[in-house]
Amino acid sequence: MERLSREIRSAFLDFWRRRDHRIVMGSPLVPREDPTLLFTSAGMVQFKKFYASREPLEYRRAATVQKCLRASDLEDVGHTPRHCTFFEMLGHFSFGDYFKREAILWNWEFFTKVLPLPIDLLRASVFEEDDEAYAIWRDDVGMPAERIHRLGRKDNFWGPAGETGACGPSSELYYDLGPGLGCGRPSCGPGCDCDRWIEVGNFVFPQFDRQPDGSDLPLPNRGIDTGIGLERLTMVLAGKKTIFETDLFAPIIHEIGRMAGVAYEGERKSGFHIIADHARALAFALTEGILPANEGRGYVIKRLLRRAAVQAHRLGLREPFLHRLIDTVIGEMAPVYPELGEAADRVRLALRSEEDRFEATLEQGLSRFEEIAARVSGGEAVPGREVFVLYDTYGFPADLTAVLAREKGLAIDEAGFEEEMARQRERSRASATFYRSQGEALEWMVLTEGPHSSFVGYDTLEIETKIRRVAAIPEASGEWWAVVETTPFYAESGGQVGDTGMLSSPAVAGLVLDTIAVGDEIRHRVRIEGGEWTEGVVRLAVDEPSRAATRRNHTATHLLQAALRGRLGNHVAQAGSLVAPNRLRFDFTHPSALSQEDLEAIERAVNEQVVADKEVHVHFSTYDEAIRDRVTALFGEKYDERVRRIRIPGASEELCGGTHVSRTGEIGSFLVLA
Ligand code: SER
16 A cells, blocks of 8 residues: 555655756765754755855755654653654755745645645744735735734744754744644634644745854845655644554554554553654664764664653563564665665664663663652652662663653752762773873773683674773774774774674763774774763674675685686785775786686686585684695785685685685675776
């Protein structure tokens, strides 16, 4: 069955394409160029520079479907029929091109002729000083004056996204869900915070450029920035009263009910809504590599996950469930956002590890909270010290404790909590020991003593281990070398690049950007995404898709060497190689350039081995035995007494410490780019 939401996305893009708009891909959730923004919060974010540009633009009209995340709406999710943290925004934009009149008239056409929504249920609002927009609605659209509302800055002035950039007055289109949902106050109308009037379109007229000092300068390309929430529009068109009953959420809600074995009804609905919203946000954020952490973006993710876990607990779910529910989210959204499908394994893994971590303390934390709450009398605040213990020992983010407290009519002492946090940071700094490694500008902070750098990554891609020591990398702020007890990360060697992936614990989260070996030490280059180094267990997870790609290229390198020898002769010797996820390069000795026929024959020979789908055998022997068996070794390389042999029957056998596929068929295909 075609989903209504999908029809709306394509009808929208089609409409603006026919009005000469460039259809542009939505940008990532993590804004690349705006450090003042945690997440992409509107369609215009990727175009901020277009409005401010004084250079010629490649296009002046654009339309997008943009994935957005607004952590500021977190508190409302589950308490209103229309708020979510993650949502999709349909947007069309003009940068110094058409302005108010076209924007309003075209939108009127889209809303009342294309979708269409009944004219009688629509109302417009304009910024109170914007006579021009008012006149367009009244005279050009023909909307009765009593349905056009002049509202103040709070409702009808938008932006900027982040701290600086394009902003301006706006005009909004509201849909009337009927007096039954209204508050009944005489003043009730568009902009009222009851559930009757739902904003279905926000047409912003950006004309100012907000400066860091708060002043507004004229914008070089004043224009149009329209945002239409897909969830709300789908809801209205489907005749529903809440976004959670649209096709965007219903399959997720259904799956939550199935997993928990409880019906979606009554008071429980709010928990379903929170879980469904947070699951969508998590799927998209984790897909982009944001990890749960104690700061910044990662902290938003951690809060979402833990809030969802508490709601699930209340629905009776006692097992980690988000990593399973996420399959439904991905199944629904991957046809539109293929990146979700590609990252599915990684997302599941990250969720699972964070869920496991929280699961261990969730129940105890909840009962601890009950005890505390019983001691605090109504109207008082939960002391900062208690909020801190819930955070530090049970992993309850302060805002989760605040939610639990609010349900009991209590507040939390936020300032007291922050003081406790500051004290803890001081303590962990004071207790660390440091040493400077010889010949290097690195100062190591020792977190735990003990053996280190045991490599287990041939069979395992994810483990829990202890961090032994870390050192800030002087030339790269926020990046550290980390040495751990046991690691699944392959350190660069034999041409194979170092693994990448994630490192996370309740205290710290980071991306492993590279892995190298220095003597007997495996060093992980970690970019901290949030939190601070502390003693304790960390989870290390190798990025599976990259590793898999590297593996394919490494086995292909062996087949290539064998094919070169087969075609050109046994004098061919490896002079160097690079085995990376995206390609392999093989340098070898041979007196002349290769002919086109040679290249084709070599390519064919490798592909024949691929198609034969041979098993790749790994075994160990002494070095002398290997040489006796004429196993290919690198000339001049110093090998250990015990060597690792990679054999592809009838094709190749090499000494190699690298990672390989288990059957040659996994390589897929092989192409020489000479
Ligand atoms: N920027 C406006 C909004 O976010 C319109 O796209 O609502």
